[in-house]
Amino acid sequence: MKDTRDPNRLIFIQAVSTLLGIPKVNPMEQPVTSLGTGNTAVILRLEGGHWFQNRMRVIGIRERKTIRLVAKHPFKGPVVVEVEGREMTIGRRMAEHIIIMIPE
Amino acid sequence: MKKIVLMGNPNVGKSVVFSRLTGANVIASNYPGTTVDFSKGRMCLGKEGQEIIDAPGTYSLEPSNRAEEVALLMFEQADLIINVADATNLERNLYLTLQILERKKPVILALNMWDEARHTGISIDLKKLEFELQIPVVPTVALSGEGIHDLIRRIDEARSAEKIEPMNESDRWIKIGEIIRNVQKVTHRHHTLRDWISEASIRPLTGFPIALAVIFAALWLVSFIGETLIAYIFDPLFSFYTPIAMGISTWLGPGFLHDLLIGKLIDGQIDYIQSMGLLTTGIYVPFAMVLPYIIAFYSVLAVFEDSGYLPRLATLTDTLFHRFGMHGFGIIPVFLGLGCNVPGVLAARSLETKKQRFIAATLIAISVPCMAKNAMVFGILGSYGTGYIILVFATLFIVFVSSGLILNRFIKGDSPEICLEIPPYRKPDTLTVLKKTWMRIRWFLQEAIPFLFLGVLLINVLYAVGFVEWLGGIFAPVIQGWFGLPKEATTALLIGFLRKDLAVGMLLPLGMSPLQLVIATTLLTIYFPCVGTFAVMFRELGIRDMIKATAFMAGTAFVVGGAMRFVLLGI
Numbered sequence: 001m002k003d004t005r006d007p008n009r010l011i012f013i014q015a016v017s018t019l020l021g022i023p024k025v026n027p028m029e030q031p032v033t034s035l036g037t038g039n040t041a042v043i044l045r046l047e048g049g050h051w052f053q054n055r056m057r058v059i060g061i062r063e064r065k066t067i068r069l070v071a072k073h074p075f076k077g078p079v080v081v082e083v084e085g086r087e088m089t090i091g092r093r094m095a096e097h098i099i100i101m102i103p104e
Numbered sequence: 105m106k107k108i109v110l111m112g113n114p115n116v117g118k119s120v121v122f123s124r125l126t127g128a129n130v131i132a133s134n135y136p137g138t139t140v141d142f143s144k145g146r147m148c149l150g151k152e153g154q155e156i157i158d159a160p161g162t163y164s165l166e167p168s169n170r171a172e173e174v175a176l177l178m179f180e181q182a183d184l185i186i187n188v189a190d191a192t193n194l195e196r197n198l199y200l201t202l203q204i205l206e207r208k209k210p211v212i213l214a215l216n217m218w219d220e221a222r223h224t225g226i227s228i229d230l231k232k233l234e235f236e237l238q239i240p241v242v243p244t245v246a247l248s249g250e251g252i253h254d255l256i257r258r259i260d261e262a263r264s265a266e267k268i269e270p271m272n273e274s275d276r277w278i279k280i281g282e283i284i285r286n287v288q289k290v291t292h293r294h295h296t297l298r299d300w301i302s303e304a305s306i307r308p309l310t311g312f313p314i315a316l317a318v319i320f321a322a323l324w325l326v327s328f329i330g331e332t333l334i335a336y337i338f339d340p341l342f343s344f345y346t347p348i349a350m351g352i353s354t355w356l357g358p359g360f361l362h363d364l365l366i367g368k369l370i371d372g373q374i375d376y377i378q379s380m381g382l383l384t385t386g387i388y389v390p391f392a393m394v395l396p397y398i399i400a401f402y403s404v405l406a407v408f409e410d411s412g413y414l415p416r417l418a419t420l421t422d423t424l425f426h427r428f429g430m431h432g433f434g435i436i437p438v439f440l441g442l443g444c445n446v447p448g449v450l451a452a453r454s455l456e457t458k459k460q461r462f463i464a465a466t467l468i469a470i471s472v473p474c475m476a477k478n479a480m481v482f483g484i485l486g487s488y489g490t491g492y493i494i495l496v497f498a499t500l501f502i503v504f505v506s507s508g509l510i511l512n513r514f515i516k517g518d519s520p521e522i523c524l525e526i527p528p529y530r531k532p533d534t535l536t537v538l539k540k541t542w543m544r545i546r547w548f549l550q551e552a553i554p555f556l557f558l559g560v561l562l563i564n565v566l567y568a569v570g571f572v573e574w575l576g577g578i579f580a581p582v583i584q585g586w587f588g589l590p591k592e593a594t595t596a597l598l599i600g601f602l603r604k605d606l607a608v609g610m611l612l613p614l615g616m617s618p619l620q621l622v623i624a625t626t627l628l629t630i631y632f633p634c635v636g637t638f639a640v641m642f643r644e645l646g647i648r649d650m651i652k653a654t655a656f657m658a659g660t661a662f663v664v665g666g667a668m669r670f671v672l673l674g675i
Binding site: 037051054055057058059060070073074075078080084085086087088089090092093094 | 163164166168192193195196199200224273277302303306307308311415418419420422423431432520521522523524525526
């Protein structure tokens with residue numbers, strides 16, 4: 001059997017599920033904010049409006065990229081993430097729209 | 105004449121390439137959003153002269169703030185595009201490249217920071233990339249000038265890509281994916297000391313102590329450099345000048361011309377701050393009191409900007425600045441405003457919404473004192489004790505915080521979240537720092553000296569025709585009755601519209617107590633911006649918002665002035 005952690009496979013399963021109208025119930029899907037500081041994961045998908053998704057992609061936050069949580073500021077403050085060696089500061093709500101696959 | 109426009113993502117070095125191509129100097133720094141307006145320059149290519157335009161950085165051709173709107177406008181006017189891309193981050197940069205190519209404009213691609221890409225283990229096959237994009241690709245290192253000659257030589261080869269047709273966003277990413285797979289190889293990179301410092305300075309636990317230490321060190325450095333320059337260079341220079349000025353004074357004899365050029369003698373001697381003559385105060389204030397601090401502030405700022413620390417500071421202040429209706433990037437206009445409010449207000453362009461820009465501009469105008477004024481406050485209040493200086497800045501800080509809270513509550517509009525790229529730390533280059541500092545000093549001299557002379561001239565004329573007495577009488581109820589200041593202070597507030605530094609100087613002959621001086625200098629920041637700031641606010645905010653901001657300033661000045669009077673002077 002194929003590795004269940006393969007992001008391509010998950011993205012494929014998701015696409016099929018969406019087509020069939022099956023709700024997403026994968027417990028390994030979490031927003032990037034749930035990562036511990038210094039940990040990495042793979043981005044599964046982006047949520048939110050078209051404009052927001054476009055903005056995230058042009059700054060480098062895209063599906064299938066490995067993302068690392070560099071810092072999470074207190075009081076619902078900003079989140080610093082790293083993708084391909086580049087750090088970016090984004091708002092907490094933005095970060096909650098970045099869905100990753102929790103590594104086991 | 106052909107219009108060549110430099111376009112690219114924020115912080116890829118467009119302004120550095122621009123300076124290299126035109127020889128014209130523009131401010132470049134290591135943070136996204138340095139260029140908020142376009143600069144024009146010229147370059148000779150063959151027989152023809154070409155106009156080169158440096159546009160603000162943008163991630164795509166769909167603008168998200170005022171600076172990016174400017175970039176789009178420049179793009180539409182362009183005959184040829186030099187697309188500057190960051191070689192260390194090619195994939196993301198190609199999004200804009202493809203969008204530009206889809207619009208069928210002739211393009212040449214400059215792959216900047218080529219050296220950094222090599223060091224970080226990224227190799228890009230230039231031939232293949234040229235083939236994929238169908239445009240010339242030139243590797244450059246703008247900071248050192250490497251590759252710029254090739255770029256100039258090959259500008260003629262710029263062309264539009266025939267085979268790239270307009271596509272939607274996801275197709276564009278698929279195309280980029282294909283290109284990257286074909287042209288780029290990345291060797292795994294290990295974490296370095298630089299990464300470690302970078303992370304320590306952006307994480308809350310370590311970041312805040314580092315920020316405090318850095319800001320404290322910067323303030324100390326500014327005052328140290330400023331004081332040293334005054335004590336060892338500017339004051340000795342003026343001690344040579346004094347006998348000459350005294351000679352002119354005796355030669356002129358008493359009369360209007362003497363009052364205008366030399367001013368009033370105090371105990372038979374020239375007093376550089378109080379005499380108010382063109383050849384005394386008019387020269388001494390800008391050169392011996394303000395210039396040293398301008399030099400100090402801008403050299404320290406340049407190091408800050410080029411190191412890449414500012415976006416990290418913006419991250420740390422984000423939570424706080426949201427309370428003021430902005431996000432962390434708002435700290436950058438505030439920082440620039442500490443040098444001069446004009447570039448500060450301009451830098452607010454990088455904020456996304458009208459609400460954010462209004463609050464940033466108003467807060468700068470109302471509570472961020474510029475270096476010219478600070479220098480005078482150091483010079484004058486400093487002689488009474490550091491405590492008084494702290495009192496002024498503490499009051500302004502309280503005004504900043506409370507105005508921010510109030511404006512956030514009452515100004516309608518959105519305050520979106522921060523979305524800011526953190527550039528890698530870079531060692532500031534000495535020559536670049538010196539050049540940038542020199543540009544800003546020259547700008548100060550060009551802007552400040554005419555207004556200072558005008559101010560001194562106006563003061564003399566106003567005194568001569570009795571306007572000062574008349575005006576003082578009118579405003580006496582507010583100035584004297586409410587703020588507890590002598591009524592002649594009105595003139596200082598009037599002159600403050602021209603030059604705040606000169607206005608602080610005008611307070612000295614009024615024989616005020618140190619606490620009265622504290623009130624007057626604080627009010628000089630709050631009540632109204634100087635003419636330069638007023639003009640740029642008017643342009644950026646429009647007439648309606650400008651009236652709103654002005655009313656808020658007048659109201660705040662009234663409340664704060666009265667409160668300070670009761671707290672500091674008693675009833």
